[in-house]
Amino acid sequence: MNKIVNKEFFSENVVMFEVEAPEIAKSRKPGNFVIIRLGEKGERVPLTIAKADEERGTITIVAQRIGVSTYKLANLNVGDYIHDVVGPLGHPTHIYKAGTVLACGGGVGVAPLLPIVKAMKEAGNRVVSILAARNKGLIILEDEIRKYSDEVIIMTDDGSYGKKGVVTVGMEDVIAREKVDLCIAIGPAIMMKFCALTTQKYEIPTVVSLNTIMVDGTGMCGACRVKVDGKTRFVCVDGPEFDAHKVDFNEMLMRMGGYKDQEKEAFEAYKNAQ
Amino acid sequence: MTDYKSEREQQWRVDLRKTIPAKERTNQERVEMPMQDAVARRSNNLEVNLGLTAEMAVKESHRCLDCANPTCVTGCPVNVNIPKFIKKIEAEDFLGAAAVIKETSTLPAVCGRVCPQEKQCESQCFYTQKLKKPAVAIGYLERFAADYERESGKMSIPEVAKPNGIKVAAIGSGPASLAWAADMARFGYDVTVYEALHEIGGVLKYGIPEFRLPKKIVDVEIQNLAKMGVKFETNTIIGRTISLDTLRERGVKAFFIGAGAGLPRFMNIPGENSNGIFSSNEYLTRVNLMHAADPAYDTPVLRGKNIIVVGGGNTAMDSVRTAKRLGAERAMIVYRRSEQEMPARLEEVHHAKEEGVEFMTLNNPVEYIADEKGRVKQAKIQKMELGEPDASGRRSPVPVEGSEYLVDCEGVVVAVGVSPNPIITSAVEGLDVDPKRRTITVNPETNQSNIPDIFAGGDIVRGGATVILAMGDGRKAAAGAHQWLSSQR
Numbered sequence: 125m126n127k128i129v130n131k132e133f134f135s136e137n138v139v140m141f142e143v144e145a146p147e148i149a150k151s152r153k154p155g156n157f158v159i160i161r162l163g164e165k166g167e168r169v170p171l172t173i174a175k176a177d178e179e180r181g182t183i184t185i186v187a188q189r190i191g192v193s194t195y196k197l198a199n200l201n202v203g204d205y206i207h208d209v210v211g212p213l214g215h216p217t218h219i220y221k222a223g224t225v226l227a228c229g230g231g232v233g234v235a236p237l238l239p240i241v242k243a244m245k246e247a248g249n250r251v252v253s254i255l256a257a258r259n260k261g262l263i264i265l266e267d268e269i270r271k272y273s274d275e276v277i278i279m280t281d282d283g284s285y286g287k288k289g290v291v292t293v294g295m296e297d298v299i300a301r302e303k304v305d306l307c308i309a310i311g312p313a314i315m316m317k318f319c320a321l322t323t324q325k326y327e328i329p330t331v332v333s334l335n336t337i338m339v340d341g342t343g344m345c346g347a348c349r350v351k352v353d354g355k356t357r358f359v360c361v362d363g364p365e366f367d368a369h370k371v372d373f374n375e376m377l378m379r380m381g382g383y384k385d386q387e388k389e390a391f392e393a394y395k396n397a398q
Numbered sequence: 399m400t401d402y403k404s405e406r407e408q409q410w411r412v413d414l415r416k417t418i419p420a421k422e423r424t425n426q427e428r429v430e431m432p433m434q435d436a437v438a439r440r441s442n443n444l445e446v447n448l449g450l451t452a453e454m455a456v457k458e459s460h461r462c463l464d465c466a467n468p469t470c471v472t473g474c475p476v477n478v479n480i481p482k483f484i485k486k487i488e489a490e491d492f493l494g495a496a497a498v499i500k501e502t503s504t505l506p507a508v509c510g511r512v513c514p515q516e517k518q519c520e521s522q523c524f525y526t527q528k529l530k531k532p533a534v535a536i537g538y539l540e541r542f543a544a545d546y547e548r549e550s551g552k553m554s555i556p557e558v559a560k561p562n563g564i565k566v567a568a569i570g571s572g573p574a575s576l577a578w579a580a581d582m583a584r585f586g587y588d589v590t591v592y593e594a595l596h597e598i599g600g601v602l603k604y605g606i607p608e609f610r611l612p613k614k615i616v617d618v619e620i621q622n623l624a625k626m627g628v629k630f631e632t633n634t635i636i637g638r639t640i641s642l643d644t645l646r647e648r649g650v651k652a653f654f655i656g657a658g659a660g661l662p663r664f665m666n667i668p669g670e671n672s673n674g675i676f677s678s679n680e681y682l683t684r685v686n687l688m689h690a691a692d693p694a695y696d697t698p699v700l701r702g703k704n705i706i707v708v709g710g711g712n713t714a715m716d717s718v719r720t721a722k723r724l725g726a727e728r729a730m731i732v733y734r735r736s737e738q739e740m741p742a743r744l745e746e747v748h749h750a751k752e753e754g755v756e757f758m759t760l761n762n763p764v765e766y767i768a769d770e771k772g773r774v775k776q777a778k779i780q781k782m783e784l785g786e787p788d789a790s791g792r793r794s795p796v797p798v799e800g801s802e803y804l805v806d807c808e809g810v811v812v813a814v815g816v817s818p819n820p821i822i823t824s825a826v827e828g829l830d831v832d833p834k835r836r837t838i839t840v841n842p843e844t845n846q847s848n849i850p851d852i853f854a855g856g857d858i859v860r861g862g863a864t865v866i867l868a869m870g871d872g873r874k875a876a877a878g879a880h881q882w883l884s885s886q887r
């Protein structure tokens with residue numbers, strides 16, 4: 125049982141929680157994630173760790189309301205408990221001095237990107253961050269990203285904030301004007317796919333953090349499997365970060381739709397019951 | 399060492415043997431396990447075997463001849479004193495029978511249900527060996543004694559030595575760790591069991607289905623450990639949440655790694671990553687640990703009319719019978735060898751057949767075909783024939799060229815084996831791990847690894863094995879750890 129000590133809505137559907145988890149706060153590293161369960165009857169939901177405060181013994185998670193579990197989560201308040209929090213899971217990000225790092229975050233993908241941006245900056249890199257979302261209201265954690273970036277570019281689909289256009293437009297601009305040594309892209313699978321295609325053209329090493337369906341998160345079930353370089357890998361224990369140019373995004377996109385019908389049905393039932 | 403000979407000469411055993419002539423004992427038919435009806439049970443998740451009544455158990459105990467040389471004991475990986483407990487049943491001292499089993503086995507109610515008795519004790523029974531008749535139903539009797547004790551409300555909690563204040567930790571909470579924890583608590587240690595998942599029990603909880611091993615039976619065992627002072631920490635991955643070194647800093651003096659062989663293997667054939675294709679671990683975890691079949695729970699599980707399960711072990715049988723219970727009209731076992739080579743418990747194969755599972759032996763999938771949404775719709779299956787015996791002594795299957803055919807299916811469960819979970823082995827530097835099998839290498843006498851304060855056992859040492867072997871390892875490792883810790887003081 126992990127107590128919620130802070131809650132904030134970043135936008136209508138994106139919510140941040142600071143949760144007590146002293147052991148995880150101590151052991152987590154950039155790139156790690158946790159799995160939460162909301163009650164005896166809940167499912168196990170993977171969420172990335174945006175921040176950790178070792179002294180307070182807390183971690184910060186950010187979730188987007190999309191299905192039953194994330195709705196239930198968003199309904200919790202300060203003082204409530206999350207039934208289970210387990211982690212840190214996955215391999216941490218390889219942090220090193222690459223030179224110029226282009227960090228691209230789409231939607232809630234900015235949350236897991238934040239600790240990586242911070243660590244990359246602290247490792248002595250020049251960090252250019254691109255935050256992309258459908259509209260202004262969906263741009264999250266901008267101030268914190270700014271703190272650790274040399275430059276921040278905002279891209280919105282509707283042009284309501286920053287530049288109008290998708291993330292790859294911003295990427296092309298940066299790549300055209302300066303040498304990029306490493307690109308990190310985290311966001312919806314489709315966005316990561318296009319980021320990978322963009323940097324592949326310029327042969328820029330690129331890392332993506334995959335958010336597949338998961339059950340246990342400890343390598344036990346294979347629900348999270350993806351094909352990387354022609355081989356089946358488990359995102360929870362072999363990843364979540366992989367060489368973007370080797371990930372079979374089409375297969376991943378297909379697999380992520382695996383429970384769409386059931387999820388939609390459950391969500392309708394949940395909403396009707398409210 | 400138990401002196402079976404002198405025990406057998408104790409007056410009560412001698413007298414008991416005389417009550418019924420041997421001829422009469424051997425003429426009696428083996429008891430039949432009362433079972434839920436095969437049709438009814440397809441639509442529920444209740445235990446299939448209902449257990450013997452006291453009357454049936456006593457009657458079956460008459461068949462046991464109390465042999466001078468009890469070969470059955472040699473067939474048991476932990477050498478349960480079989481004749482003694484069966485004779486206690488014959489004497490109608492059921493609690494006494496349970497106590498005898500518990501001298502060597504930590505989880506009799508579990509083992510009585512899941513051990514492959516036909517390959518162990520019952521295969522070495524005088525009836526099987528010499529009389530060529532069905533063996534004494536040792537497994538049924540073990541289960542009876544354990545269930546009787548539990549239901550009597552007089553379950554004995556083993557005595558524990560005076561607390562010695564020494565902290566020790568088990569990593570994982572499957573049968574290996576539970577057995578280790580029980581013995582360490584008995585020796586007086588301060589024991590904590592760490593489990594990565596949100597439930598204690600390992601495969602007993604996430605793998606073996608309710609219809610074969612009701613979870614409440616496992617929970618009673620866990621509660622008894624708690625009563626003995628064992629502490630449990632769920633949601634804690636050793637090597638991730640807390641490192642071994644941190645635990646050492648906090649004063650833990652010895653470890654037992656019972657992390658199991660949880661990593662599922664796939665066949666790496668085309669189309670295997672299509673939607674609707676799962677590892678048996680995923681399928682069973684969704685249903686058992688996450689209760690996906692119950693609409694009150696949030697986790698979903700695929701239901702389909704035609705479900706293929708690939709493999710011939712217990713995991714395959716559990717998956718295919720689960721598919722039947724989830725409403726599959728055709729639930730099919732596709733296995734590349736013949737039925738004789740199937741590693742599953744014989745009883746599970748029988749039960750599966752009774753429940754209407756189709757057995758497609760000497761068949762092997764070579765490809766899966768998906769629809770436009772990426773969902774599996776057909777399996778391409780190749781026929782096999784048996785060739786020469788391979789390294790394992792089983793005749794190896796050889797594909798029959800040009801024999802491929804298509805089978806419609808909405809779901810496929812892959813149950814072709816597991817590998818050790820790498821999280822802990824990769825987190826402990828310098829631990830001696832077999833480079834190929836990824837199992838932990840231990841001293842076979844003490845189950846101590848090359849790092850003196852680390853002991854290990856169960857599937858993480860053996861690869862995929864059995865509950866009883868895991869439990870036996872836990873006990874051996876507890877003796878080893880106790881000896882080592884005592885020598886350190």
Ligand SMILES: Cc1cc2nc3c(=O)[nH]c(=O)nc-3n(C[C@H](O)[C@H](O)[C@H](O)COP(=O)(O)OP(=O)(O)OC[C@H]3O[C@@H](n4cnc5c(N)ncnc54)[C@H](O)[C@@H]3O)c2cc1C
Pocket residue numbers: 512513514569570571572573574575592593594595599600601602605606634635636637656657658659660682712713716743819821822855856857858862863864865866868
């Ligand atoms: C579906 C199925 C059916 C089976 N049927 C039978 C049967 O009928 N009869 C039989 O004898 N055997 C059967 N087996 C095999 C038997 O269950 C196993 O051999 C036995 O459970 C192994 O016990 P264990 O204690 O080694 O590990 P497990 O039971 O595998 O438990 C290991 C536990 O460790 C946890 N863990 C792993 N890493 C860490 C870590 N770093 N930190 C904390 N926790 C960790 C895991 O989450 C898991 O809960 C079956 C197995 C399966 C999967």
Ligand code: FES
Pocket residue numbers: 337338339340341342343344345346347348349358359360361
């Ligand atoms: S989530 Fe189960 S193996 Fe990755």
